[in-house]
Amino acid sequence: MYLQNGPFQPKNHQFPQSNFYSDLRRFNAEWFREYDWLEYSVTKDAAFCLYCYLFQDESINQGGGNVFSTIGFTSWNKKCNLDEHIGKPNSVHSQSR
Numbered sequence: 001m002y003l004q005n006g007p008f009q010p011k012n013h014q015f016p017q018s019n020f021y022s023d024l025r026r027f028n029a030e031w032f033r034e035y036d037w038l039e040y041s042v043t044k045d046a047a048f049c050l051y052c053y054l055f056q057d058e059s060i061n062q063g064g065g066n067v068f069s070t071i072g073f074t075s076w077n078k079k080c081n082l083d084e085h086i087g088k089p090n091s092v093h094s095q096s097r
């Protein structure tokens with residue numbers, strides 16, 4: 001059921017700004033278009049991966065994979081982490097997907 005609903009992507013939400021070394025950054029709704037697995041939690045102001053959230057197992061805790069499944073991604077100044085999360089064809093993310 002959760003999977004059929006797809007990722008929660010509140011495109012018109014006013015994403016709050018956070019301070020990164022005196023730089024103000026926030027979640028960018030454009031990322032929803034680029035990453036179809038990306039979810040955003042309004043209450044946590046954090047991003048998650050739909051597939052890793054649903055299908056994580058113990059191996060996902062290796063390599064920081066749990067950031068996108070349980071902790072929540074909030075490093076808005078490090079968009080490259082989204083690509084790193086996808087990783088290689090045999091990555092935890094790819095297997096979850």
Ligand SMILES: [Zn+2]
Pocket residue numbers: 037049050051052053068085092093094096
């Ligand atoms: Zn993932």
